[in-house]
């Protein structure tokens with residue numbers, strides 16, 4: 283793909299993923315030179331419906347959103363979901379846990395029927411997603427790597443190993459040893475272990491690796507005298523849409 | 537080997553002058569759990585009474601987690617340049633098993649192929665060893681690694697009111713001549729040193745039956761249940777490899793700039809315990825399951841290199857035991873082979 287036409291679109295989320303692209307600073311000029319940017323919700327006013335690659339931020343939470351993503355799905359040859367909300371539904375999924383109807387009632391009271399709000403789903407619930415730039419926020423260098431790989435025609439290297447690998451490369455002391463909980467052993471790396479680097483446990487924002495050993499988490503909790511609730515809350519923060527039965531596995535179903 | 541004695545009251549001045557004269561890397565307390573080897577500028581930071589470090593010092597210094605190997609520019613021609621970084625450094629207070637780990641890496645990186653990046657760093661590294669208290673997970677004596685016969689310039693044993701120093705290189709001797717007031721060891725010093733070593737060896741409490749593991753490995757090789765059970769809780773997280781002083785596997789990555797004109801190739805630590813390690817083009821994976829991978833890890837450490845170099849690719853430091861959140865324990869697994877075979 284010599285100079286692909288790229289659109290960057292936003293759905294439900296905080297907008298931080300698009301901001302991460304703007305945060306590229308040193309690489310931003312090279313990036314816009316390497317692609318033909320036809321839409322970027324957060325940064326440009328121009329718009330065209332002619333694009334090859336769509337970078338999609340945010341979860342799908344409204345009927346209008348469903349229409350928009352389906353349209354993108356028809357136009358784009360390649361869709362890249364960027365950020366936890368697009369990839370897994372992200373924090374928005376807490377609404378599903380609570381109950382969409384109940385949440386609408388609580389927030390909008392008797393005006394609830396005016397509001398277009400449906401159960402939260404990740405982007406790939408509606409369209410085929412080719413690549414995932416995970417994380418909250420995503421790793422901007424990984425976004426660049428995906429775009430570069432598409433230009434030169436090779437497969438992007440997205441780690442399929444847990445955060446522990448990066449933690450060790452960074453020489454971190456395991457946060458379990460410091461008395462905290464961590465989802466690192468089952469969470470996909472690629473963030474350069476940024477939370478453990480600053481002394482707090484991983485929240486699992488990049489989602490699970492392909493073959494997570496969630497059963498072993500139980501023994502782990504026991505070893506460090508931690509509660510199951512800690513772990514389930516942690517899992518749900520970013521992964522409630524995707525990993526419904528994870529919580530059951532971790533608690534052994536009770 | 538020369539044998540010298542340094543009085544304790546001369547220790548501080550010796551070390552201080554090394555700190556001011558060289559890039560000096562030594563153990564520093566990092567947090568409640570571990571020490572870390574860092575560049576030290578002030579004598580007060582140095583804490584040689586350490587028990588655990590997460591990452592072995594030599595691995596960090598000689599074989600860093602991320603290392604640029606070549607850089608290239610694509611113009612009319614493709615211009616490729618090797619990147620070899622090294623500088624003279626002192627590595628201070630590294631213990632015997634970690635020196636032996638480094639000696640193992642020396643073999644790996646200079647036997648079939650000379651790794652210029654590793655060798656340049658190693659040649660310029662001045663190594664001063666010191667004994668440390670073994671952790672309860674340490675089984676170095678079982679693999680013959682609690683004492684280093686080489687791979688260092690100086691080795692300082694604390695025998696009470698003085699240090700008994702083994703001088704292995706002219707470079708080490710030069711350091712003592714220039715920066716310390718030492719005298720030749722005498723009979724009495726040797727006697728004290730022997731007594732000290734007997735006592736030191738007695739402080740290692742964990743024993744593993746490495747010989748029977750080696751002899752019986754082929755017998756249990758195909759016992760699926762044994763391996764399934766051993767690897768059942770494994771997260772495939774690679775921590776055991778990444779903290780190991782002898783693990784040397786790496787992955788080379790291509791980092792090209794977005795303008796597609798310039799780039800670099802870097803290597804990063806890899807791990808045979810993660811699923812993609814055995815994945816090849818076309819999608820086949822040679823070691824698709826965690827029990828395949830654990831078995832291979834043990835075979836590499838305790839069998840393959842024993843046959844190849846006549847030394848284990850394990851120095852018994854116990855770091856992998858401490859790092860494993862799934863409680864997978866190489867010492868217990870070695871011992872359980874004997875039970876399994878005799879059962």
Ligand code: SF4
Pocket residue numbers: 769770771772773774775776777809859860861862863864
């Ligand atoms: S550290 Fe433990 S859980 Fe992680 S890969 Fe090694 S054996 Fe498996």
Ligand code: SF4
Pocket residue numbers: 776779780781782783837849850851852853854855856857866
């Ligand atoms: S295999 Fe484990 S005990 Fe042996 S050297 Fe490596 S980290 Fe240390």
